[in-house]
Amino acid sequence: MNVERRRTRTIAYFSMEIALESPLPTYSGGLGVLAGDMLRSAADLGLFMVGVTLLHRKGYFSQRLDKEGRQSEDPMPWRVDEFLHLTDGTCQVEVEGRQVTVRAWRYLITGASGAVIPVLLLDTDLPGNDPYDRTLTDHLYGGDQRYRLCQEVILGVGGVRILRALGYTLIFRFHMNEGHAALLALELFTEAFKQMPQRRQDAIDLVKRLCVFTTHTPIPAGHDQFSLDLAQRVLSPDQWEALQALGCCNGSLNMTFVALQLSNYVNGVTKRHSEVSRALFPNLAIGSITNGVHSATWTAPPFRALYDRYTPDWREDSFFLRYALGIPLDAIRQAHDEAKQSLITEINRSANAAFCRHAFTIGFARRATSYKRPDLLFYDPDRLRQIAARYGPLQVIFSGKAHPKDEEGKDLIQRIFRWAKELAPDVKVAYLSNYNMELGLLLTSGTDLWLNTPQPPYEASGTSGMKAAHNGVPSLSVLDGWWLEVPVEGVTGWAIGSRDSGTVFERRDDKDAEELYCKLEEKILPLYYGDPLRWAELMRFTVALNASFFNTQRMVQEYVTHAYRDR
Incomplete structure (x- = not known):
């Protein structure tokens, strides 16, 4: 020293x-x-x-x-x-x-x-x-x-x-x-x-x-x-x-x-x-x-190589991720395919889940506690089955620890396991244990959509969606924490709820679940399965607008x- x-x-x-x-x-x-x-x-x-x-x-x-x-x-x-x-x-x-x-x-x-x-x-x-x-x-x-x-x-x-x-x-x-x-x-x-x-x-x-x-x-x-x-x-x-x-x-x-x-x-x-x-x-x-998050730490190897090629100063100055707008869409798609394959390989190895690389994959990983509402996606399981049957294969990956004294958080994990059994094989659901930095990078870079469903106003910030943004993964999130500061609906992701200050506190599960399903049905899955190039463009905007700002350098x-x- x-x-x-x-x-x-x-x-x-x-x-x-x-x-x-x-x-x-x-x-x-x-x-x-x-x-x-x-x-x-x-x-x-x-x-x-x-x-x-x-x-x-x-x-x-x-x-x-x-x-x-x-x-x-x-x-x-x-x-x-x-x-x-x-x-x-x-x-x-x-x-x-x-x-x-x-x-x-x-x-x-x-x-x-x-x-x-x-x-x-x-x-x-x-x-x-x-x-x-x-x-x-x-x-x-x-x-x-x-x-x-x-x-x-x-x-x-x-x-x-x-x-x-x-x-x-x-x-x-x-x-x-x-x-x-x-x-x-x-x-x-x-x-x-x-x-x-x-x-x-x-x-x-x-x-x-x-x-x-x-x-x-x-x-x-x-x-x-x-x-x-x-x-x-x-x-x-x-x-x-x-x-x-x-x-x-x-x-x-x-x-x-x-x-x-x-x-x-x-x-x-x-x-x-x-x-x-x-x-x-x-x-x-x-x-x-x-x-924010540290850009170089939370960018997966395929995207690091991509940024090194097209925005070579990004490691020293995260604002250079703004210039991701110049990266070809095919290059974005290829980098994501590589990151997704790494995640699917790990899921199938550790959870024997038979996940498919071509299926739309939703990620949810954070501390297992009640206000995070990890089970909101399963509010209406029949509706979820119908969405998968109509628009294309759907699979969901969860991870996160419950505090040893949080019995409600532990019960949430068990409920997700029960939903996984009930929804199979129509919707594949897996839960990976021992969430850590390494697994966090795999999940935030390899999923297609990052889901965030906290009960406002209990999410002080949240950073997992920022990590996803560094890998071009858009978010579907309740308007709380950092997501309230994200600029444009449908450009870097989608919101559950309204920006009006009177509606961000104590939202009802049934209303939020309905909005979640509507966004999947009307916006997200039709775009993902129907227009891959527009989806890649959305990923590019996610990097350029969200990752370039929501980082610890700034x-x-x-x-x-x-x-x-x-x-």
């Missing part, structure tokens, strides 16, 4: 999960993938940044699905030293009155510019630590409330201290990716408040100048909250005193409130999500920076402009 880089004003990016590469189980889904994509684009742009997260020695979990779709979970241990390098920095953190030693492993992200961004993965599995404390960096989103709060102390407090131990003395901004990292701001405030105990507001202002907070959660229940009794037991006396002085706890320790109180810039992850967040937290200035540039600038 170049010490000179440590002496340069650096942005420290904290996230409970960061997707570094597919074999490393250091992420559970969209939040971690977003964090990894952000750091990859920051490296492409040559920013001075360092990532901070936890090691997660046993990962999130390995998903097993039996023949009925019942999910069970196993740990995902991995060889840390095969992927990471141990640093020489350690620090001490107080947890429940015990001193816990924290060390850091390093992963390096090299960008298209040649710049390198280190990611520090914090680890408490050291001899000398209490046996319980040695497990605190084992499981991502595991354990009870006590375990989770102790983890957040390691991430926030330990992250600030390990940066200093490694020589990062000029941190220009601390960026909290969701409230899990909010204790970093409390740590900074604790230090400032000890130095100026009679000047509370000055201490707050000092910390606010350093902190940026991105919230990803549009509903109150999604924000980390802990009882004050638990907080007092887990935090150090100095941190508890500072928390009381901060005055943002109303019956519980709400991590979002801490981050909001101590951040100079706060943003939601789409325009709609920012509106929802401002309603949740009135009188606070909450900006909007719409999420997103990071907006953070530089709005969040990281001097104020």
